[in-house]
Amino acid sequence: xxxxxxxxxxxxxxxxxxxxxxxxxxxxxxxxxxxxxxxxxxxxxxxxxxxxxxxxxxxxxxxxxxxxxxxxxxxxxxxxxxxxxxxxxxxxxxxxxxxxxxxxxxxxxxxxxxxxxxxxxxxxxxxxxxxxxxxxxxxxxxxxxxxxxxxxxxxxxxxxxxxxxxxxxxxxxxxxxxxxxxxxxxxxxxxxxxxxxxxxxxxxxxxxxxxxxxxxxxxxxxxxxxxxxxxxxxxxxxxxxxxxxxxxxxxxxxxxxxxxxxxxxxxxxxxxxxxxxxxxxxxxxxxxxxxxxxxxxxxxxxxxxxxxx
Numbered sequence: 001x002x003x004x005x006x007x008x009x010x011x012x013x014x015x016x017x018x019x020x021x022x023x024x025x026x027x028x029x030x031x032x033x034x035x036x037x038x039x040x041x042x043x044x045x046x047x048x049x050x051x052x053x054x055x056x057x058x059x060x061x062x063x064x065x066x067x068x069x070x071x072x073x074x075x076x077x078x079x080x081x082x083x084x085x086x087x088x089x090x091x092x093x094x095x096x097x098x099x100x101x102x103x104x105x106x107x108x109x110x111x112x113x114x115x116x117x118x119x120x121x122x123x124x125x126x127x128x129x130x131x132x133x134x135x136x137x138x139x140x141x142x143x144x145x146x147x148x149x150x151x152x153x154x155x156x157x158x159x160x161x162x163x164x165x166x167x168x169x170x171x172x173x174x175x176x177x178x179x180x181x182x183x184x185x186x187x188x189x190x191x192x193x194x195x196x197x198x199x200x201x202x203x204x205x206x207x208x209x210x211x212x213x214x215x216x217x218x219x220x221x222x223x224x225x226x227x228x229x230x231x232x233x234x235x236x237x238x239x240x241x242x243x244x245x246x247x248x249x250x251x252x253x254x255x256x257x258x259x260x261x262x263x264x265x266x267x268x269x270x271x272x273x274x275x276x277x278x279x280x281x282x283x284x285x286x287x288x289x290x291x292x293x294x295x296x297x298x299x300x301x302x303x304x305x306x307x308x309x
């Protein structure tokens with residue numbers, strides 16, 4: 001009994017020592033009060049977490065900078081240096097929603113049309129008809145007909161659909177170094193390293209009276225977050241080659257055959273970032289040729305592009 005009494009006294013003393021802390025309102029260490037995770041810290045889509053509601057209406061340049069930073073962390077960023085002809089995977093229900101949310105579906109539709117696998121609308125939506133065309137093309141080139149356009153499919157499709165190859169300047173295909181060649185009529189840019197084709201992108205150039213200048217140049221200035229001093233519009237990943245004319249990402253382009261620029265070569269923002277990743281630390285020669293293209297509009301790129309120079 002004396003042993004039991006001693007244990008009870010000791011336990012009571014320990015509980016008494018803890019009572020002040022509990023009565024003072026201290027929570028056990030493993031309990032996290034619910035209010036430490038307020039709901040408002042979860043940002044709305046596309047709005048950085050540090051932006052309060054009154055600041056949500058940012059300038060377009062600010063939005064572009066935020067999205068460009070996010071793009072650096074995207075899956076495509078890991079492809080920039082890893083593979084020739086790289087694009088992000090494209091699959092059923094993907095859609096080109098806006099110039100800042102391009103999934104390369106419009107480009108895919110054009111290229112599938114050029115190889116005779118697709119004859120539907122150029123509308124930037126990956127539906128069943130596009131998937132059937134993808135499978136048809138994959139079977140044709142010996143790939144598993146998954147209906148998903150991954151790295152292997154892009155690597156077959158892009159070089160096969162570089163139009164007017166015979167008219168690409170010799171400097172691009174034969175000379176050492178990095179060369180960027182823009183065909184104004186075909187709305188296409190090809191990138192070459194030591195005579196090897198590295199990639200090709202669909203683009204648009206200057207409007208009547210603001211035509212992109214033909215000739216050979218060297219990129220002399222680069223600005224990752226440039227904003228036009230004339231128009232106040234963002235020009236991400238700008239690489240200037242002649243005066244104020246540059247290759248840069250466009251905040252307006254959806255279809256490369258719809259509309260013109262004010263003289264620059266407009267690229268999809270992801271494509272401009274990819275070009276930047278590959279060449280911003282390199283000496284880059286630029287070669288521009290081809291007649292000015294006056295025939296523009298949605299889907300115009302489906303015409304025959306191998307005939308005229």
